[in-house]
Amino acid sequence: MKITNVKVLVCRPGRNFVTVKIETDEGVYGIGDATLNGREMAVAAYLEEHIAPCLIGKDPLQIEDVWQYLFKGAYWRKGPVTMTAIGAVDMALWDIFGKVTNMPVYQLLGGKSRHGVTVYAHANGESIEEVLTNLGQFIDQGYKAVRLQCTIPNQKGTYGTLEGKKNYYELQGNRPLPPENEWCTRKYMNFIPELFKQAREQFGYDIELLHDVHSRLTPIEAAKLGKMLEPYDLMFLEDSVTADNQQGYAQIRQHTTTPLAVGEIFNTVWDAKELIETQSIDYIRTAVSHGGGITPMRKLSDFAAMHHVRMAPHGAPDLSPIATMAHLHINTWAPNFGIQEFVGFGTDEINEVFKYELNIKNGMLLPSEAPGLGVDIDEEAMKKYEYKRSYLPVSRLEDGTLWNW
The missing domain is CATH 3.30.390.10 (Enolase-like, N-terminal domain)
Incomplete structure (x- = not known):
């Protein structure tokens, strides 16, 4: 061949x-x-x-x-x-x-390590009440883990919330240049613990809760936040600080027992080597697409397992259903799998282009038994949807300084 x-x-x-x-x-x-x-x-x-x-x-x-x-x-x-x-x-x-x-593919990797792949959903909102309403709906649907993100009062464009109540898939492709968001660390730090306090008071401790800082804090600020969130028992705090200087995570580790996750923008095992070897993180979030494919992901999983680090691949809507299905196979096999980010089954437009079958039961995606990845494409349907230049947002502090988005 x-x-x-x-x-x-x-x-x-x-x-x-x-x-x-x-x-x-x-x-x-x-x-x-x-x-x-x-x-x-x-x-x-x-x-x-x-x-x-x-x-x-x-x-x-x-x-x-x-x-x-x-x-x-x-x-x-x-x-x-x-x-x-x-x-x-x-x-x-x-x-x-x-x-x-x-x-x-999971059989080619070595077979199943579990019956299904536990996923977490995104409960977002413009107020704590809206976030908790969405959280309750996900719990009713059977999800066992949910990420909470909320608009910070008096702050424009908070990460993770839905601008104008739009679907994730509508937020890009409609702007000629990157949109700009505003960020204030003090407002954020004074608000987020209350979100998780109310979530635990209303829904208890059986549901796993997660939060994404999106690299907005310094190490000592992230350490302070992790400590403030300890009473609410998060599954993990994601991207609390940029990982360019990986010693930052060791600093956070000294101050809080809140589990830490990072890695969605990592491209090779070398990006994560020091973090994993020093056990400065608990979950590695490298995606199959941005991390070089299934071949290196299998090696990353084995390396992480040696240091008590679990796999939690990036699964935001910037990955197509092909990567979603690839993650499903990797996660079904990986002995040290932790959890998979999951934003749903896509829109009618996406499902016209990509042909796949996803079954979810009790908060778990069940692996496909189809040969290969279990996903196909409709090339004729693709021709209907022309490329349009699009950007992720950028973030600025209130004084105009460019910050991490």
Whole structure:
């Protein structure tokens, strides 16, 4: 079997997605997610101009060798554009492998470690009352874990809340330039503990609660927040500080027992090496698409397991259903799986383009038994939804200083 063609497909069914389709001389094909939110065309060009020509004629079942060839062979290693491109190719090759062997990918990885994949939903709102109403609805639907995000009073554009009550998928593609949000650490720190206090008073301690700081704090501020949230027993505090200087997490660790999670913008195991080895975090959140695919994710999982760190992959709507299905297979296998972020089943537009089946029961996604990843695409439907340049927001302090979004 040889690779005969590599397609790079860009479409916008509500938001932009980049998809790789690898075709073979035996009629079997595989697909992968190459979406890099806000920089989609950089990955598309990398794939079309630099990777696709190198794949023609290669054996698609030599997955490890192809991965090493694309990673080491370019000399310029790592980075989000490179690793997202490699990740899409890797997913597509595992998809082909599963179809050739007539097995779901999780079986190829080593089989099931669990019956289902526990997921957490997002309960957002413009007030504590609205967040708690949404939390109650998720609990009624059977979710066992929910992330809480709330608009901070007198602050414009708080992370994680739904602007104008719009769906996540509507928030991008409608602005010519990045929107700007406002941030005030003091207002945030004085407000967020009350959100979790009321959540525990109303719903008790059986439900797992999570929160995403989105890298807005300094290490000592994050340590203070973690300590203030200890009475409310969070499953984890996500991205409490940027991980560029990884010693920051060791500083947080000295002051609080609130579990810590980070890694959604990590691209290789090297980004997480020090954090994992020093056990400065509890959950690693690298995504299959941005982290180079299934092949390195399996190695990251094994490395993290040696240091009591669990897998909790990024699962926001900037990943297509292809990455969602890939995560489902990885998480079904990974012995040290913790939890998976999950924002729902997409919109009608997305489900017209991507063909997949997700079953959720008692707050768990059940693995697909279809060969490969268990997801397909409708190329004709893709043509209806043209790419439109889009950006993530930027954040500024009240005095105008650019801050972390």
